[in-house]
Amino acid sequence: MSTALQNLVNQPYRHGFVTAIESDVAPKGLNEDTIRMISGKKNEPKWLLDFRLDAYRRWLKMEEPTWSSVKYPKVDFQAISYYSAPKSKPKLDSMDQVDPELLRTYEKLGVPMHERATLAGVAVDVIFDSVSVATTYKAKLAEVGIIFCSISEAVQLHPELVRKYLGTVVPVGDNFFAALNSAVFTDGSFCFIPKGVKCPMDLSTYFRINTQDSGQFERTLIIAEEGASVSYLEGCTAPKFDTNQLHAAVVELVALDRADIKYSTVQNWYAGDENGVGGIYNFVTKRGLCKGVDSRISWTQVETGSAITWKYPSCILQGENSIGEFYSVALTNNHQQADTGTKMVHIGRNTRSTIISKGISAGHSNNSYRGLVRITPKAEGARNYSQCDSMLIGDQCGANTFPYIQVKNHSATVEHEASTSKIGEDQLFYFAQRGVGTEEAVSMIINGFCKTVFQQLPMEFAVEATKLLGLKLEGSVG
């Protein structure tokens, strides 16, 4: 690889600072008492404690999965602290009561916590380590019946809704990391959009891991009732540590008849240094259930961070004519590993799904797309279109595509296209010969490559994502 390219892909991480804030951190280790402690701290009802204990007992009997292409030393689950919260008083009525140190942290990260300072009306729920520290625009949303708050708060204020839907899309024993999350999740966001309501603004959650040895296990639950629609954004960063932090989230989406949920993520967890030391292990289970007829769930993700990404936002297309979409850009650099993709499970008649995956690998990284399209016997007339493109920058990195296709109904149509391309010396020389330097050339090539995915992102997020990819790849040109 030319030195120009090498310099270009080695750009420092900008969110790597630690906030000096006093935290209430639980001792390391996991057992039933830890779970009772978490549940107790959160003043949870008994059914939720039982839910956690059930998950924990299942988890004890499960094996960590090894089927993905990612490689990492065994995680010591007893060396992690399962609860960490800033000491200043939790749950606040107004932003003015937020610890100024926290406010400064999010200011530095560019996350608006003051409603007056927010971007064109995006409501934000901010999660710092294990707890939600603030949610903006709550009152305004409540006027139209939308509930947007932390999941801990929802457990207190709307226990019937949480109980009705929690674990219905991702059951407690679904997989190793989902079971762990179900046992120890500490906070996350809860959104409920009632019948017929189109959410008037984008909802957003910003996740920040601050403590060195804590894991983040957030739980997000979004419900859109009949005819409701919502666009939800998720952003994440973490400080630079030379140890690895575990992030094992579960996100569940439920769309009833004619409901529409659009879930967008820009993931920028710390990815480790150029030698692969440190960084977040991002082992996440995200799944949406298109329960009602004509419902639609659309996942868009831009994955740029984490030492390891292991994540398959999926759609269960149960309702007739329901639609599942997955648009993904995954960028890996240095020694990052990503094994990401989706599952589209077609159950209802005339269900449709689209998968567009763009993987970009640079440095010594390894980037895999892994996706399942399953057409069950009852899914008359189901259709899927998948397109998986990989781009390599330099010659030390790898890209793989693992499509799994299971068709049990003869009337179904499944299409899969894949391509691999390379930003090579010749492409850059072509640009250079026309007067365009390496940085601008790479940025144009990457943006061209990702265009179909970026078009799916809400405007501000698309701008952010473009900048972020630029940051990840820009640098001094040698």
Add this chain to the structure above:
Amino acid sequence: MILQDSKTLLEVRGLRATVNGTEILKGIDFTVKAGEVHAIMGPNGSGKSTFAKVLAGHPAYVVTSGEVVYEGRDLLELKPEERARAGVFLAFQYPIEIPGVANSQFLRLTYNSVQRERGNDELDPLEFDDFVREKMKLLEMNPEFLDRSVNEGFSGGEKKRNEILQMALLEPRLAVLDETDSGLDIDALRVIAGGINQLSTKDNATILVTHYQRLLDYIVPDYVHVMDGGRIIKTGGKDLAVELETRGYDWVGEEFAAARVTA
């Protein structure tokens, strides 16, 4: 056209270059003045394309000795993009495809990069659209090429037209056209050659790298050089090309070898 008192644009002296450790150029001496058209001919593997890429600064080629002076500056000191902005243009033998990047966007970026260097105004997308459509007429190109990805799915002839379109936009002072005639049918050849002729002025110069005399029926060179084994072994006027077409290259090589023995 050969002009009295015209400025020397390019002066190459004793140029040697290697790729992957193998020496390809073995001492090239070559001078181009403003207003001139030079043809470099020669058999496959003689070093013609390498010479073109070395002038443009392709990173895979290493210059081991010699010098290249362009408008009084040491060309070898400049990065490829700096050479381009200074007015050196290479029309690629195999133009590169860039998926997902609209041709219009690419053309405007290159145009503005070069204009910025020359202290001219950059064009916004609307202004550029008018400007580029005019230039496309010169090459009888359909405007739909603006919306397609750069060179992706273009036929061989379309790619070559797109190269000359870029030449028309960037208005280089030294244009090096590497096998621009290869893969063209006779109509495309006529159109592209017509475009190149229209771009020729007394202030710029063109170097045509080609296998065949065919192109030279349309673009009449002032000088024809024969390259073989990494050297220029014979230089003549436009009649030399015709002679090469009938007699082949062997006799030039023999003549050169004989001359070396007696010298």
